[in-house]
Amino acid sequence: MQTGDHATVVSLSPEALRPPDQVSARAGLDTLAARPGLFVGRTGELDRLDAGLATPGGAVVQAVHGLGGIGKSTLAAHWAATRPHHCAPIRWITAHTSAGVQQGLAELAAAMQPALTTAALPIEALAEWAMQWLASHTGWLLILDNVNDPADIAPLLAKTHTRGRFLITSRLATVWHHLPTVVRLDVLDEADALDLLTRTATANAPGRDLDGAADLCAELGRLPLAIEQAAAYIVQNPLITPRAYLTLLYHYPAQMYRAGAVGTPPERTIARIWHLTLDRITALQPQAADLLRLLAWYAPDQIPATLLGELADPPALNEALGLLTAYSMIAPDPATGTLALHRLVQALARTPDPNDPHRTSQLIDQARTHATIQLDAALPATWDTPATWPTWRTLLPHIDALADHAPAHTDTDTTAHLLDYAGRFLDNQGQLAHAITHIRRALTDRLRLLGSDHPSTLASRNNLAGVYRLAGDLVRAVPLYKQTLADRLRVLGADHPDTLISRNNLANAYRSAGDLERAVPLYEQTLADRLRVLGSDHPSTLISRNNLAGVYRLAGNLVRAVPLYEQTLADRLRVLGSDHPSTLASRNNLAGAYRSAGDLERAVPLFQQTLADRLRVLGSDHPSTLASRNNLAGAYRSAGNLVRAVPLYEQTLADRLRVLGSDHPDTLISRNNLANAYRSAGDLERAIALFQQTLVDRLRVLGPDHPSTLASRNNLADVYRLAGDLE
Incomplete structure (x- = not known):
C-alpha cells in the first residue's frame, strides 16, 4: 500500500521475516552455467583447484584468469559439477558488472526465502539479505564468473569470505596476486586440442572426413572456444572438412571469426568476445587498441620492446601495455x-x-x-658483422611474419628495403631459399614503385642474381647480372662503384659456370678500375684482388695466384683487422692456394688457424666456418691423413645437412668430398653410394651442364673404374 507521503510500505509474511541466519539451505539450490558436453585436458588446473579450494582450512578465494575464449568458465563449471569439493549450495553469478553481482545475490535470496519474491523488496535489500545469509553460513561455493573489475565484488568478499568459498573467473591477469591461489589458464596442448575438435566434429557422424584437423587446431592456436566454434560449424555443414574450414578461414577471415553454428549465441564467437574486451580497453586507454593492432603484424612470441613504437609519451605506452596485460591480451616476459x-x-x-x-x-x-616502419628502423647497420647477428636473429621472425601476413600489393618502399636487407643477411647465413623469397619480392616491389632504372631496383636485381649464383642456379643468375651491368653502365656510368660491383659479380657468375675465358678479363678490368677510382686500400679493391687471385688459381696459374693472395691478406690485416670476415676469407684462400701448389706444410697450419678463428668470430654453424672445416679435411686428405680427414668430412656433411639443408650446393660438395675420402681409404662400397646420390642431386638441383654436375659424373665413373666395373 501507499501512505500519504507516497512512501511504499511492504507487508511481509512471518516466513519472509525470518532472519538470514535462521534460514537453512535446502536441496536443489545449485545453479551452474550450461557446460559443453565435452571437456578435455586441464588435469593440472583441476588438481590445483582441488588442492586449494576443496581442502578444509585451505584457501577460500581463488581466481582462474586467462584470455577470452580460453575456457575459464568451462573449467569452473566442470570442476564444480564433477569434483568432490563438498560445497553446497553452489551458485553461479555472472559478475561482469556490479549490477550483475547484485542481481545474482538477489536471486540467491529469493531462492533461499521464496516469500521474499512476493514482498516487492528492492534489489538492494535482497542482495543485502543474501550477503547476511552468506556471512552466517558455511560450506557454500559462489562462482563469480567473468569479473571485469575487482571493485564490483570487493564488498561481497569483505563481508563473507571467511565463511564460504569463492571461485573467480576473469580475463584480468594482474589484479589477483593477493589471493592464496591463482590459476593462469593457457591454451590446450596439441593432443587435447585435437581430441576436442575430433570428438566434437564426429559426435553424430563417426565416419566423417577429418583431413586437416591437426593443422586447423594449430592455426586456431589451440584456443578452446575457437576450436568449438570451428567444430560446430563443421558439424552443421556435412561437406566441410577441417581442411576446407582452413581454406574458408584463409579467404574469408572476418566472416569466419564471426560465424557460429545455428543456435550459437552471437556473444560466444571469437570476434564478439574480443570485441567486447577491446570496447572496455579502448574506453580506458584508446591507444591500447592501436598498440594491439601494431603487435598483430609481428610473430606471436618474443616481440622486443624496440618494435613497440612511440605513443604520445612513455606513461601512455606503459598504461597501454598494462591494460593489454591486465586483460590477458598480451603476456610480457x-x-x-x-x-x-x-x-x-x-x-x-x-x-x-x-x-x-x-x-x-x-x-x-x-x-x-x-609495423613496417618500426621493423625497418630497428635493422642493424650491416648484415655481415657478427656483432649484429643476435639482433638480426631477434628481428627475423617478425620480418617473416610481416611478409607472410601483408598482401604484396600493400608493400611500400620501406617494405622493399626491409625485405631486401633481410635477404642479404639470410644470404650471408647460407639460408638461400629464404633469401630468394624476400629479395625477389623486394625487386617486384621496387619495379612497381620506383621503376626499372632506380638505383635501389638495380641493387635488388644484383642481390637476387647473387643468391641465385650461390644456389647454383646460373641459368637465372648470369642473365640478371648481365642486365644489371648494362643498366648500371647506362644509368650510373662506367666508374660508379655500383657499376664496378656489377662487373665483379658477373665475373663471379662466369667463374662459377667454369667460363674462365670470360671471367679473367672482367676481373682484371674491375681491379684496374677500382684501383683508379677507389684506391688500393678500399675494401672493394681488396675484394677484386682476392677474386682475381681465385680465378688464376682455378686456371692453374699459381705463379700469379699465390702472390696476389699473399698481398691481399697482408692488406686486409692492415686495413680491416685480423678478425674481419674478409681477412679470414683471405687466410682461407691463401691456404687453398698453398694446398693446390702442394705446399701442405704451409697450407695445413693456415687452415687450422682459420677454422679456429672462424669458430670464435662467426660461430660453429656459419657457412664460412663449415667451409673451413671442409677445407681442413681436404688438406688432411691431400696429406694422406685419412684418420683426421674422414671424421671432419662426416661432421661437416652432418652440420651442412642440419644448417643449410640437403639441396644446398655446399651440402652437395660435402657429400662429394666425403665420397672422395672413402675412395681414398679404399671403401669403394660407401664411396659409390655417395657419388651416385650426389650425381642424382646435382642433376636435379644444378642441372646437367653445371661444372659440379660434370665433376660428379666424372667421379662416379672413376670409382666404377676402381671397382673394376668397366662396363
Whole structure:
C-alpha cells in the first residue's frame, strides 16, 4: 500500500521475516552455467583447484584468469559439477558488472526465502539479505564468473569470505596476486586440442572426413572456444572438412571469426568476445587498441620492446601495455623484456571488418604501415658483422611474419628495403631459399614503385642474381647480372662503384659456370678500375684482388695466384683487422692456394688457424666456418691423413645437412668430398653410394651442364673404374 507521503510500505509474511541466519539451505539450490558436453585436458588446473579450494582450512578465494575464449568458465563449471569439493549450495553469478553481482545475490535470496519474491523488496535489500545469509553460513561455493573489475565484488568478499568459498573467473591477469591461489589458464596442448575438435566434429557422424584437423587446431592456436566454434560449424555443414574450414578461414577471415553454428549465441564467437574486451580497453586507454593492432603484424612470441613504437609519451605506452596485460591480451616476459600474444588475437586484430569499429580497413592499414616502419628502423647497420647477428636473429621472425601476413600489393618502399636487407643477411647465413623469397619480392616491389632504372631496383636485381649464383642456379643468375651491368653502365656510368660491383659479380657468375675465358678479363678490368677510382686500400679493391687471385688459381696459374693472395691478406690485416670476415676469407684462400701448389706444410697450419678463428668470430654453424672445416679435411686428405680427414668430412656433411639443408650446393660438395675420402681409404662400397646420390642431386638441383654436375659424373665413373666395373 501507499501512505500519504507516497512512501511504499511492504507487508511481509512471518516466513519472509525470518532472519538470514535462521534460514537453512535446502536441496536443489545449485545453479551452474550450461557446460559443453565435452571437456578435455586441464588435469593440472583441476588438481590445483582441488588442492586449494576443496581442502578444509585451505584457501577460500581463488581466481582462474586467462584470455577470452580460453575456457575459464568451462573449467569452473566442470570442476564444480564433477569434483568432490563438498560445497553446497553452489551458485553461479555472472559478475561482469556490479549490477550483475547484485542481481545474482538477489536471486540467491529469493531462492533461499521464496516469500521474499512476493514482498516487492528492492534489489538492494535482497542482495543485502543474501550477503547476511552468506556471512552466517558455511560450506557454500559462489562462482563469480567473468569479473571485469575487482571493485564490483570487493564488498561481497569483505563481508563473507571467511565463511564460504569463492571461485573467480576473469580475463584480468594482474589484479589477483593477493589471493592464496591463482590459476593462469593457457591454451590446450596439441593432443587435447585435437581430441576436442575430433570428438566434437564426429559426435553424430563417426565416419566423417577429418583431413586437416591437426593443422586447423594449430592455426586456431589451440584456443578452446575457437576450436568449438570451428567444430560446430563443421558439424552443421556435412561437406566441410577441417581442411576446407582452413581454406574458408584463409579467404574469408572476418566472416569466419564471426560465424557460429545455428543456435550459437552471437556473444560466444571469437570476434564478439574480443570485441567486447577491446570496447572496455579502448574506453580506458584508446591507444591500447592501436598498440594491439601494431603487435598483430609481428610473430606471436618474443616481440622486443624496440618494435613497440612511440605513443604520445612513455606513461601512455606503459598504461597501454598494462591494460593489454591486465586483460590477458598480451603476456610480457620480464626475463627477456619481450612480449607474446596469442596468434588468433593477432589474426583477428589484423583482419579488417566493416562491422567492427576496432578493425576498420583504415586502422588495419595504419597498423601495418607502422609495423613496417618500426621493423625497418630497428635493422642493424650491416648484415655481415657478427656483432649484429643476435639482433638480426631477434628481428627475423617478425620480418617473416610481416611478409607472410601483408598482401604484396600493400608493400611500400620501406617494405622493399626491409625485405631486401633481410635477404642479404639470410644470404650471408647460407639460408638461400629464404633469401630468394624476400629479395625477389623486394625487386617486384621496387619495379612497381620506383621503376626499372632506380638505383635501389638495380641493387635488388644484383642481390637476387647473387643468391641465385650461390644456389647454383646460373641459368637465372648470369642473365640478371648481365642486365644489371648494362643498366648500371647506362644509368650510373662506367666508374660508379655500383657499376664496378656489377662487373665483379658477373665475373663471379662466369667463374662459377667454369667460363674462365670470360671471367679473367672482367676481373682484371674491375681491379684496374677500382684501383683508379677507389684506391688500393678500399675494401672493394681488396675484394677484386682476392677474386682475381681465385680465378688464376682455378686456371692453374699459381705463379700469379699465390702472390696476389699473399698481398691481399697482408692488406686486409692492415686495413680491416685480423678478425674481419674478409681477412679470414683471405687466410682461407691463401691456404687453398698453398694446398693446390702442394705446399701442405704451409697450407695445413693456415687452415687450422682459420677454422679456429672462424669458430670464435662467426660461430660453429656459419657457412664460412663449415667451409673451413671442409677445407681442413681436404688438406688432411691431400696429406694422406685419412684418420683426421674422414671424421671432419662426416661432421661437416652432418652440420651442412642440419644448417643449410640437403639441396644446398655446399651440402652437395660435402657429400662429394666425403665420397672422395672413402675412395681414398679404399671403401669403394660407401664411396659409390655417395657419388651416385650426389650425381642424382646435382642433376636435379644444378642441372646437367653445371661444372659440379660434370665433376660428379666424372667421379662416379672413376670409382666404377676402381671397382673394376668397366662396363
